Amino acid sequence: MTQHTEVSENPTNGVASTAVAVRDAKDPDRSIAAFSSQGNFEAAQRMAKALSSSSLVPKDYQGNLPNTLIAMELASRVGASVFMVMQNLDIIHGRPSWRSQFLIATVNACGRFTPIRYDFQGDPGDKDWGCRAVAKDRETGEECVGPLVTMEMASAEGWATKNGSKWKTLPELMLCYRAATFWTRIYAPELSMGMHTADEVEDAGMHPGPSAQADDLGSALQEVVQNAKVVEAEVETGELASDELLDSLGELMEKARAADVMTMDLEEQVQAALQTTTKADVTEVKKALSKALLEAEGGQGDMLDGED
Numbered sequence: 001m002t003q004h005t006e007v008s009e010n011p012t013n014g015v016a017s018t019a020v021a022v023r024d025a026k027d028p029d030r031s032i033a034a035f036s037s038q039g040n041f042e043a044a045q046r047m048a049k050a051l052s053s054s055s056l057v058p059k060d061y062q063g064n065l066p067n068t069l070i071a072m073e074l075a076s077r078v079g080a081s082v083f084m085v086m087q088n089l090d091i092i093h094g095r096p097s098w099r100s101q102f103l104i105a106t107v108n109a110c111g112r113f114t115p116i117r118y119d120f121q122g123d124p125g126d127k128d129w130g131c132r133a134v135a136k137d138r139e140t141g142e143e144c145v146g147p148l149v150t151m152e153m154a155s156a157e158g159w160a161t162k163n164g165s166k167w168k169t170l171p172e173l174m175l176c177y178r179a180a181t182f183w184t185r186i187y188a189p190e191l192s193m194g195m196h197t198a199d200e201v202e203d204a205g206m207h208p209g210p211s212a213q214a215d216d217l218g219s220a221l222q223e224v225v226q227n228a229k230v231v232e233a234e235v236e237t238g239e240l241a242s243d244e245l246l247d248s249l250g251e252l253m254e255k256a257r258a259a260d261v262m263t264m265d266l267e268e269q270v271q272a273a274l275q276t277t278t279k280a281d282v283t284e285v286k287k288a289l290s291k292a293l294l295e296a297e298g299g300q301g302d303m304l305d306g307e308d
Contacts (some may be wrong), residue, residue: 022165044072045076046263057086070096078106078191090198097198106191107184113137113144116183118176127152131175146183159203166199176197245282249273252289261292 048068052061061068068086069168088102108115113135122129130150136143149169154160159174160167167174181197196204253270257261269288273281 035157044069048072048249049265051082051086057083059206060091061086066205074193077193080106092198092201092243095196095201097196097201100181100197102222103184103192103197104177105178107135107180107188110188110191112188116180118179121148122150122174124172127155129171131179133176133179135187144183144187145180146186149179149182151175154178157203162203165203217305218262245279249282249289252286252293256289256293259293259296260297263292264293 018185045065048065049074051057052063052065052068055062057068061071071086071089072082074089075082078085084102088096088099090099104116107113116133116135118131119134120129120131128150130148130153132148133146134143151160151167154167154174155170159165159178160171177197177199181192181200184192249270256266266285266288269285273285
């Protein structure tokens, strides 16, 4: 028996999906590529500090600047929201792993393929009951057919025999997830970036050990720490604006908006200064804001010192 089904948001079909904001990786509005340049790293560090301070992000990222920067880098590569990457990237046995729902949503939203569908064969309960993921290449019209995943395979690999295995309680869902994972590994490996899904790692009982993925992550972490020290040194030597200077700029911006003196030109200057975060740029825009406020008040009031 052959059955055709799909992962959707309809709760009646027994398969759940995750809404994920995914954009084209060439979109200029995507997340910043933290490690592409020193300038991008400095801007990314500021963003990462704000993100890691939020109680809404998973605990693996709270107060953890290196992990947050890596999540930002991954988000820029797959064209997804940084927050959604954080929510859907699990650390299992020390390994970063995508959640299957996120991987499926990323493929469906990338625009290169039609949404993934699932062809079932056999009868539920039989060892040959299984499914394969299928989709079409939008450019060529070629049908992309993934490997067949069956309950016999799940038993032979040991996925269905582990204590607490979801293969025992949710076999249809797990067949869809594993079929989609295999399909992505064959037809769109750049979206998974060689990383396993969380359910694969749990099923295989993977533990930390030498691997290309672990080595890559370790190198990335070392680079983050090294660059963080460089940026800290630059702050100490006065090349980058201090947090106090940035805070005082924020206060001036609020006063300027309240006084209705924040022109388009001033807005552009402020945004440019926040991008570079250098002391010279921030100080210069503070002076411009102070001057605008003084002129609005008829020259009365104290001009804030721009040399914080």
